[in-house]
Amino acid sequence: IKPKNFGVIIRTVSEGKGVAELQKDLLDSISKWESFMKKLPETEPAKRVWGEMDRTSTLIRDILSTDFTNVYVNDQALFEDIRSYVHEISPEMERIVKHYKHKEPIFDHFGVEKQIKNGFGKTVNLAGGAYLVVEHTEALHVIDVNSGNRTASKENQEENALQVNKEAAKEIARQLRLRDMGGIVVIDFIDMHKPANRKVLFDHLRELMLLDRAKHTILPPSKFGLVQITRQRVRPEMNIVTVEKCPTCDGTGEIKASIVLMDDIESNMTYILREQNEKNVTLCVHPYIAAFIKKGLVSLQWKWFFKFGQWVKIKEVSSYHLTEFHFLSSKDEEIKL
Template identity: 35%
Template sequence: MKQLVVHNEAEWTQAALLEDGRLIEFAAERVQEHGTAGSFYKGRIVNVLPGMQAAFVDIGLKKNAFLYIDDMLPAHLERQPKSKPSVEQIARKGQQLLVQITKEPLGGKGARVTTHYSLPGRHIVYMPEADYVAVSKKIEPESERVRLKSLGERMRHPGEGMILRTVASGEADATLLEDLLQLRSRWKKICAASEAAEAPNELYRDLDLAQRMIRDVFDPGADELIVENAAQQERVRAYLEQTLPGSETRVLFHREPTPLFEAYSVEHQLHRDFGRKIRLPGGGTLVWDQTEALTVVDVNTGKFTGADDSLETTVTETNLEAAEEIARLLRLRDVGGIVIIDFIDMQEERNRNRVWNRLEEKLTKDRTQSHIVGWTKLGLLEMTRKKVRESGAALFYETCAACGGTGRIMIR
């Protein structure tokens, strides 16, 4: 069973997703400044950069947004020109356009925006100009994928596109149609607001943290939603009544004197799982190091000695356990970009394949897209994971003023 625990403070909303009591996802945002990813803006191009094939767009945030040429071309590949044009041919300084944030401002970088619009619903991701229907690869059996694909083709208008999400599996046609109609109506309102607005202007803000988590991870038939704030309880109940009627009874109010995150061991797990050194249940360890460009994870046997005298077996068992934990921690820490994993060296190819397959299997539970590139010549496993928002826990940490984040200071 999964539990979605929502903690409110004066300035913060924090949400933790637990599975059988184990923390698997965490997010946080400021109440007055909730995330911008997925939001729509009327923007004005302030600079066109031929050398980067991109443009900078003023959308009203502190830093101008970055719009790459591929995000200006038509969303459907068949509608794109055979040879990519110069950015100067399709963008000009002062031009106003409707854009959507795909990547929030991170560090010193502004937001990344696109004209390939998408609106996620509970069951459907609506893409008003994509002109195709796709079905989540996680849906099985094939007969259900065929049903959903056919239904999507019947429901969509010419030029529209959609992705049937994993939770669409088994849902009635009427339920999916209702989701589509709501998203289509929302898109029409965004377009109308864009026509009436002068850039820069925010047109539509995505749901707040609690509502997004309910939309994306909450299963009303099996999961529990625990809140500790009466106002938050009313908000989530109203949202559930609108999107998942009948599931309001799954909202529990925490009345105990013990703080919510302490009662569900969230605080303890956050401190443990965001440390540099993490112990595996079997005795091995993971050491995490983060740079601006990539994340490096080192796997060590630690105190794990194995069940027999075979070094290869001991090493493989440690690596398999590490692969499971790394998949969970990548999701929990919301790591983005390049990830290099230094598993303990294995001699047999079949064991390397087992570790790869275990990691790949566990990554399928992650809502964020990831891709395992493969083993390098030095025996390191290379992968990537998409970054959309700043890690929730990262908002509560700052670089040490004494060591500058290196963990070391000069003693001479």
């Protein structure tokens, strides 16, 4: 099918494709070449005749398959570009490209943000209750498989371990592609005593890894039950932050001592009741702090009553962090301190 006076480079993704499909791709490339050659004589210097595909088109080219049911795009110009490109490479799939027009952010609408947080965290939960723990070091990546709340009798332990390991292998193959983890990956599967089961798991993992476009090598389980994978990175590794700084301790791991917190509350209360002469004040605190203030026959709340000569209401707000507190006036407006 190679035309005269042309050279052809066959990419590895072409493996297993039929002649008709390869010829169609080749004719598309020739059509682009002819279009380029027609433009060239008329083009003035410094004007682009032909450009490399943008990142979106490259991504569509690499991953688009018949498994796709919809491709949603929230940008009009990008939608037109993608639809045009898909029409060019696969006209029958043009209908799946759709313009997202809702006011709600596209990631929120489809739950992508939540999936990213769940999928890129240190712990990845599996459907059956098992989970993976993914650790990264300078030298290698380590994935530990845990059965979680899945338990079985002694007779079924081996079978249960195999099922959990196969389920984990599927997610591990997916995680390697999602995060594009390159270099050495060591997987600590749940121990299995039967060599036949270890072989079943190894073959299952190899089959799952066939979907991975990156060059990789999988070694059989070692005598310690570890599976080693070397994988070539296709793009920069995805490192998404899935944890947030604690609003209570500001990431230090330490919070204000409760006795100091009570001093702060009482100090502010003194200013509000005696300096600003506020009446019918309400103190809003976390439920744990509220319980501490109300605790005992002669509670802090009663001590404040005797000290200030007026009753301070305590309101529990579960959304507050432990050391957060606010004062409300008689009109339920926050008193600025």
